[in-house]
Each structure stands twice: as C-alpha cells, then as structure tokens.
Amino acid sequence: MAPGEGYQCTMGKRRNIVPMSIAHLLPRGRWLPVIFALLAGRLTAADVMIGADEKWRLLQSEHFELYSRNSEGESRRLLYNLELVHAIFFETYGFTATRVLPVTVFFFSRDRHFAAYKPESSRKLENIATFYHAEPDRGILTVAPLPSYEAAQQLAFGSYAHHLFRLMGEAPPVWYGYGISGIFRNLVINDRTLELGRPDPQQVSRLQKADLIPVETMLGSDYQAGAFSSDESNLVFHDESWAMIHYLYFGAHKLPKDGVANFISHVLNSSRNFDAATTRQVFEQQVGITYGKFNEALQRYFRSGKYGYGTKALPVVAPGKSYPMRGVSLAEIDLRLAELALRVNRSPQGKLALLRAGDRADAARIQEVLGADAMREENWDQVAERWNRAMAAGSRNPAVLRWLIENEDRQRFSRFDAYYRLPEEAAGQLRAWIALYRELAPADPLSWEVLAWVEATAEAPQIGNLNAVQKQFVSLGRKNRTLLALAWARVRLKDNAGAEEMLQTLEAQVGGTELMWTVELIRAQNEGRPPRTELLAAPGMETSTGFRPKIDRPRLRP
Incomplete structure (x- = not known):
C-alpha cells in the first residue's frame, strides 16, 4: 500500500x-x-x-x-x-x-x-x-x-x-x-x-444472494479494477475475498494442503508482477482443479457449506495492566491531532501547528511527520533533510532510519564504480545508522546488505564488519548483490584467490544476466586487465526472495 x-x-x-x-x-x-x-x-x-x-x-x-x-x-x-x-x-x-x-x-x-x-x-x-x-x-x-x-x-x-x-x-x-x-x-x-x-452471518447471507465475481477476476484485481466500480460490487469483492480465504484455510475440502500453500505462495510473491496465464497454470497444477470447478465449489460453500473455525490457546503477550x-x-495532544490531520487529509492547519512547534522537545517526531508529508509530494531532498534532522534530534524510528540507509544505498552503491571511495565521514555515519538499525530491526537483512557495500568502498574497510556480513549471508535477501560487494572488498584487500572464488560462485548464479558485467568489471580489476567489452551490459538489481505462508488449519469446529 x-x-x-x-x-x-x-x-x-x-x-x-x-x-x-x-x-x-x-x-x-x-x-x-x-x-x-x-x-x-x-x-x-x-x-x-x-x-x-x-x-x-x-x-x-x-x-x-x-x-x-x-x-x-x-x-x-x-x-x-x-x-x-x-x-x-x-x-x-x-x-x-x-x-x-x-x-x-x-x-x-x-x-x-x-x-x-x-x-x-x-x-x-x-x-x-x-x-x-x-x-x-x-x-x-x-x-x-x-x-x-x-x-x-x-x-x-x-x-x-x-x-x-x-x-x-x-x-x-x-x-x-x-x-x-x-x-x-x-x-x-x-x-x-x-x-x-x-463466519460472519451477514457476509454469508449476502454471498448467498450475490452474483459472484469470477475467481480469475478476483485474483487479478487491483484498486483500479472493475470489481470496485460500484458500492455493490465493492461489497461483493470484500465478502468474496473473505470467503475465498476462509474456504482455503478452514473449509472442509479435499484440496491438497501443500498445493494450496504453494499456490498462495505464488500469488503473494508475484503480486507486483501479476500474470494471469501463469497464475492460472500454477493454480491448476497445485490446487488440482480448474477455475471453473473452484467457482462451483465456492458457490456450494456459500449456500450449503459447513463453516468451521479454529480454537487456539491465547498467545503469550504482556498483560494489559x-x-x-x-x-x-493539552499541548502534546494538540500536536498529535495536528499530525493526524496532516497525515490523513493534508490539513494546512495541522501543518502550520507542526511547523510552529518545530523547536519543541518532541522535534524528532515533528520532523518525522514533515518528512512523510514531503514524501507525498515526492520532494526527496526535503524528505532526506527532515529525516536527517529527526535522527539528529534523537529519533529511534526504524522506518525513518531504514529509508535513510536505503537512500544512501541508492545514491552511492546502485552502480558499480571501481574508482569510487566512500568518504570516511559518510562511512562512519552509515556504520552508526546500520548499528542502530540492527538494534531496532534485527530481522531485517538490509543492514548487512548495505554494510557490505560500505566496507567494500570505504577508504579504510573494517575487516570485522566484512566477516560479520559473511556470517549472516545465508539469511540475506539480495545475496548476489551482497556477494559482489564481498568479492570487491577482497580485491581491494589483495585477497585475489578469495575474490575469484566468490566471482565463480556469482558466475554460476547470474550467468547470462545483466549482473555479469559487474562480475566482469571486478574480475578485470582482480586480474589487472581491461574488461571484456563483449560482456557489456547495465548492472541489474535483484528482487526479494519472497515468502511462503503456512497452511496449517487448526482443529475445526462446526
């Protein structure tokens, strides 16, 4: 969103x-x-x-x-x-x-x-x-x-x-x-x-009377799709979305559990690049039925299905007391409500209230809000300025810190340059941000991925940080890009054999892709020769490795 x-x-x-x-x-x-x-x-x-x-x-x-x-x-x-x-x-x-x-x-x-x-x-x-x-x-x-x-x-x-x-x-x-x-x-x-x-009885009742949206339309719908063209179709879409999830997770059907999990994993990981033909193929292969048969199964489920539900023990969380x-x-809640008004409705009154209070004790929070407002205007310089001010004022907002680290990553490391050296002041700032971000969001691999490039391009690489990245390598999302950084760091540290070993691993992974040109640039530096221009291509970036949901239906009750 x-x-x-x-x-x-x-x-x-x-x-x-x-x-x-x-x-x-x-x-x-x-x-x-x-x-x-x-x-x-x-x-x-x-x-x-x-x-x-x-x-x-x-x-x-x-x-x-x-x-x-x-x-x-x-x-x-x-x-x-x-x-x-x-x-x-x-x-x-x-x-x-x-x-x-x-x-x-x-x-x-x-x-x-x-x-x-x-x-x-x-x-x-x-x-x-x-x-x-x-x-x-x-x-x-x-x-x-x-x-x-x-x-x-x-x-x-x-x-x-x-x-x-x-x-x-x-x-x-x-x-x-x-x-x-x-x-x-x-x-x-x-x-x-x-x-x-x-189940929600009102939803079930509406679905029993509604003209349902075909499954293929449901799967491919976005916020501009025809499913949202009227209040009535919008309501059917919401009800049917619930019913599809309920049927897949809780329904008393004979669909293969692993196949359902594989299909949902596919649609989750391909949501940004939806392809109708591929989705249909994966559905039929994994779930074992056609869209038409699934539509019929949903119709029966709405009209005469047994709506089970699961009972689970409460998870352990800190008690409310x-x-x-x-x-x-009054001053604090006024600023929080000004923040709410600006965030939701771009309220000029809310923005003025925040601007007037910019030097207050909660200046970090105010700068966070104003930076988010600048992002809606796509004023990226102002976003960076506001959020740098927030960090200087003591912000510990992980989302703000993540954006700042990503922004530095985009500006400094998006294209490989064998002659680029990260200034020591910038390297120190990034190391400090990355250390704080690891404390606030330890499960996010971004900090290790960017740290690899910080050390690969720093005027004085810190070997301890490179070793730490290697220890975390298995858990990283953008492995190939990170391996490029580690290989380049070894070239700079005169570990030619170690660099070549990593480049060979990369070559097996990215051969024939745009990343091969970056591999060739690093190998040429490692071997002290000009790059082979027949491999010339623009270096590309990897996507995330995706995620897979767990389809483990709890014990059902009628």
Whole structure:
C-alpha cells in the first residue's frame, strides 16, 4: 500500500472500503484564512485541532502507542487485544516480520471528534467506525466511539491486519489482504482461548444472494479494477475475498494442503508482477482443479457449506495492566491531532501547528511527520533533510532510519564504480545508522546488505564488519548483490584467490544476466586487465526472495 492510502471499516455492513489516495494538494486558497488568523494573533492550538483537551492518556505496549480519550480499562483492553492480534497473525500463518513500523492508535470518545479526522473522500459515507492509514514512517489506526465496545475492537482488528503485511515488506494481492482482514475482523478472544475463522452471518447471507465475481477476476484485481466500480460490487469483492480465504484455510475440502500453500505462495510473491496465464497454470497444477470447478465449489460453500473455525490457546503477550500510562498535556495532544490531520487529509492547519512547534522537545517526531508529508509530494531532498534532522534530534524510528540507509544505498552503491571511495565521514555515519538499525530491526537483512557495500568502498574497510556480513549471508535477501560487494572488498584487500572464488560462485548464479558485467568489471580489476567489452551490459538489481505462508488449519469446529 502506498503512502497516503487508508483502509476503512464500517459498522452495520461491517466491511472495508477500497483504499483511496489522499495525496492530492489542497488549493492555495485554503491557506489564506489560517495565515490571516496567524497574522492577527487569533489562532491558538486549541482553536485549530478539534478534540484536544487535557483528558487524553497515552499507553504504550511493545508494538503500539495508544492515545485514548476513553476509560483506562477500555484502553488497556484494546491495546492488549491488538497485541494478541499481532501475535496471532504471525503464529497462525507462519509469516516472519522483518521490518519494524511504529503504530499510533487514536481512540476517540466522541463521534464528532472522530468525524473531524476522517479522510475527506469518506466524509459522506455513514457509519465509518475505524480506519487504518498507511504512512512511510508509521501506521495510523483511528477508532471511533461505538455503542458496542466489542464491535469497535473487531473492526480495529480487521484494519490492523493490513498493517501487518507491511512488516514483512510485502504487498499482498488485494483479495488476499482483504480476506485476511475479514478473518481477523471476526476474531473472538475469550479468557484463555481465541476463535479464528468464525463466519460472519451477514457476509454469508449476502454471498448467498450475490452474483459472484469470477475467481480469475478476483485474483487479478487491483484498486483500479472493475470489481470496485460500484458500492455493490465493492461489497461483493470484500465478502468474496473473505470467503475465498476462509474456504482455503478452514473449509472442509479435499484440496491438497501443500498445493494450496504453494499456490498462495505464488500469488503473494508475484503480486507486483501479476500474470494471469501463469497464475492460472500454477493454480491448476497445485490446487488440482480448474477455475471453473473452484467457482462451483465456492458457490456450494456459500449456500450449503459447513463453516468451521479454529480454537487456539491465547498467545503469550504482556498483560494489559503492565503497559505504562501517563496523562497527556493539552499541548502534546494538540500536536498529535495536528499530525493526524496532516497525515490523513493534508490539513494546512495541522501543518502550520507542526511547523510552529518545530523547536519543541518532541522535534524528532515533528520532523518525522514533515518528512512523510514531503514524501507525498515526492520532494526527496526535503524528505532526506527532515529525516536527517529527526535522527539528529534523537529519533529511534526504524522506518525513518531504514529509508535513510536505503537512500544512501541508492545514491552511492546502485552502480558499480571501481574508482569510487566512500568518504570516511559518510562511512562512519552509515556504520552508526546500520548499528542502530540492527538494534531496532534485527530481522531485517538490509543492514548487512548495505554494510557490505560500505566496507567494500570505504577508504579504510573494517575487516570485522566484512566477516560479520559473511556470517549472516545465508539469511540475506539480495545475496548476489551482497556477494559482489564481498568479492570487491577482497580485491581491494589483495585477497585475489578469495575474490575469484566468490566471482565463480556469482558466475554460476547470474550467468547470462545483466549482473555479469559487474562480475566482469571486478574480475578485470582482480586480474589487472581491461574488461571484456563483449560482456557489456547495465548492472541489474535483484528482487526479494519472497515468502511462503503456512497452511496449517487448526482443529475445526462446526
């Protein structure tokens, strides 16, 4: 999901609405009343941000910060249950989180305050109860006050599921993301167990009456597809996405479990480069039936299927009573609500409030927000400036740090140059950032991959760092690119035999591809000769190794 997009859930129909881009620029004229008010000295923080008062509290857990205007008991319970959802997602589906992305939850106590921060494109929609908003530096989950506290939580669970895919650095197909979100929206948490996969009677009833979307259309749909052309087809798409996931994971069918896992692995790993013919071929080979037969099976499932669900023991997470809590000052909540308004709706009032408070104690957070805002405008220089300021002010946001490291990687190491030497000051900065990032996101291989190029090009390579990269090599995603760096480092360190051994390994892996030219450039330097121009090609970059879900259905119950 791109920056500036959000998922919303509704009460009543209890469905997700298609994510929409909110990265449009507001007309200049909307700034004028704010500017004139500032000049007149009439604009205060309390005037700008609706809902700001001194009755908010901040609670923090391992994966969330929660700004709540509700009771302590409800706040702790919501936070605890969100932590359970986080744990359940990774334990149940066998995914691995490689990235760390902060999440801020706003739990409002008044409908009109929640409504003031809804995405502008959703203002006319009724019964919006929660929405998840994706930002490059953090996720934002906003929860409205509802008559039923349990209903509010269920909707929040479904919204948060979208965020969890970002922690894997992956973008799932639309149907898969909405399907998993639907599974979690119906999650039931008991005292010692949870029930995963319970059907939503309203969804089942709608599916029994609906004209279903063909499976081949579902699999290839994106946010601009015809499946979202109307409210009715949009609702069918969400319901059918849930039903496809429910059938594959919980259905009483005879489809091969390993084949289903292989197919889902394929669609997840090919979502950015979807090919309809290949997907159909993999489906028929792995699942063992045609699209037509699968459509028929889904029809039967909707009309007469037995909807099982799994019961699992609660995962172990820190109890709600252990979360630190403190009161929030009027000034602090005003800035957090200004941040929310800017992130979701590009609010000029919100941006002005943040700009005016740039030298406050929480300057790091403010620079993070302003950097994310610059990213929506694709002002990359300003993003780098804002986020460098955030780091200088003490930020420990892993997403900000990751972008800065990636940005340096792109600018300095995207093309191989045998004569390039990384300045010592830049090398020291990158080593410090990488060390901090390893502390904050130890499962992300990016730090080791970039460290290899830092040492390969540094004026004074640190052999200890090169050895550390080699120890982590098996777990890396971009192995070939990293091996190029390690080979080049050995050339520079006069380990000609070691360099040639690595180059031969690379040659076996990338022979006939664009990376062979980089292999030849390094080998020519290692052998002290000009490169063979017949191998000339632009060096390419690798893609990620992908991920495979675990299809391990829990014990089913009728």
